[in-house]
Every structure is written in structure tokens, then in C-alpha cells.
Amino acid sequence: MKWKIRQEADADIDAITDIVNRAFAGKAYAGGDEADILNGLRDGGGLVLSLVAVLKGNIIGQVALSPAKIGTQRYLCVGPLSVTPQHQGQGVGSALMGHALGVAQSLHRDGIVLAGDANYYARFGFEKAASVTHPGKLADHILVLPFTGAPAGGVTFHPAFNE
Numbered sequence: 001m002k003w004k005i006r007q008e009a010d011a012d013i014d015a016i017t018d019i020v021n022r023a024f025a026g027k028a029y030a031g032g033d034e035a036d037i038l039n040g041l042r043d044g045g046g047l048v049l050s051l052v053a054v055l056k057g058n059i060i061g062q063v064a065l066s067p068a069k070i071g072t073q074r075y076l077c078v079g080p081l082s083v084t085p086q087h088q089g090q091g092v093g094s095a096l097m098g099h100a101l102g103v104a105q106s107l108h109r110d111g112i113v114l115a116g117d118a119n120y121y122a123r124f125g126f127e128k129a130a131s132v133t134h135p136g137k138l139a140d141h142i143l144v145l146p147f148t149g150a151p152a153g154g155v156t157f158h159p160a161f162n163e
């Protein structure tokens with residue numbers, strides 16, 4: 001049986017929190033606050049989209065979109081993105097990203113921005129952009145996928161990211 005992807009429901013929230021914590025546990029790059037960020041986005045009205053992957057009634061992955069800016073351009077931020085350790089490497093993360101990118105394109109923003117590992121996100125078309133700046137510790141990890149033209153300026157994420 002293959003997983004299905006759908007929007008989150010209120011009843012999923014505890015399971016989503018658990019998945020984010022398990023996926024990021026022990027990762028050198030994890031801040032340990034990824035679940036708090038997601039809950040902060042939800043509570044702060046910053047969740048443009050929250051998708052879950054469901055296998056046999058169990059949530060095995062999640063991805064979120066939130067509003068962001070690069071300069072005055074209207075971007076979306078993708079993340080957190082998590083898949084439970086036992087289901088990684090089976091295409092769940094790619095499928096969640098594919099859905100999220102499709103929705104993002106339909107929302108007529110200027111593009112997508114995230115803070116993450118270029119080795120992973122390059123496969124979806126994300127790249128570094130010298131004209132995009134960030135004042136915080138994430139500066140070296142900012143990746144963009146522009147829809148409308150070259151992005152330029154400082155990145156602003158939703159306050160839930162506690163930059």
C-alpha cells in the first residue's frame with residue numbers, strides 16, 4: 001500500500017509534532033525547535049499549507065508552507081519537512097515537496113525560499129543566490145526557487161522561525 005498526501009486536520013497535530021521531533025532527533029543541523037516552529041506557525045496564522053503523508057492511517061511525513069519575503073517580493077517558505085526515520089528513502093519526502101511546490105506555484109507568489117542543505121534541495125531546483133541576504137546564522141543555508149525573476153534583498157521569515 002502506498003502513502004497518500006492530504007492536508008492536515010486538527011486531530012493530526014500531536015502526531016505531526018511527534019514526527020517532526022523524531023525526524024530531526026540527533027541531526028547535527030537541527031535546532032531542536034522544529035516542532036515548536038511548526039506549532040508557532042499554526043498558532044500565529046502563518047501556515048499557508050500543511051500537508052501530511054499518511055500510510056495505513058498513520059502519519060509518516062509532513063511539510064509546511066509559510067509566508068516569507070525577499071526584499072519586497074512575496075515568497076513562500078517551505079519547511080519544516082520531515083519523514084519518520086523508518087520511512088525515509090522511499091520517496092515520501094520528494095512526494096511531499098512535489099505537492100507543496102505545486103501548490104506554491106498556484107498561489108502566484110514570486111518564489112520559494114528555505115534554509116536547508118543544498119545537497120538535498122538542489123534536486124527540486126533550489127539554489128543559492130548571491131543577491132539574497134540574511135542577517136542571522138542561517139545566511140549560508142538560504143536557498144531559493146524563484147518563479148518570477150531574480151530575487152534580491154534580505155529574507156524575512158515568519159516570526160515563528162525565531163531567527
Ligand SMILES: CC(C)(COP(=O)(O)OP(=O)(O)OC[C@H]1O[C@@H](n2cnc3c(N)ncnc32)[C@H](O)[C@@H]1OP(=O)(O)O)[C@@H](O)C(=O)NCCC(=O)NCCS
Pocket residue numbers: 023024027079080081082083084087088089090091092093094095116117119120
Ligand atoms: C530530508 C527528508 C525529508 C527526505 O525524506 P525522504 O522521504 O527520505 O526522501 P526521498 O525518499 O524522497 O529521497 C531520499 C533521497 O534524499 C537524499 N537525502 C536525504 N537527506 C539528505 C541530505 N541531508 N542531503 C542530501 N541528500 C539527502 C537521500 O540520499 C535519497 O537520495 P536518492 O534519491 O539519490 O537515493 C528526510 O530524510 C528527513 O525527514 N530528514 C530529517 C529531517 C530533515 O533533514 N528535513 C529537511 C530539512 S528541513
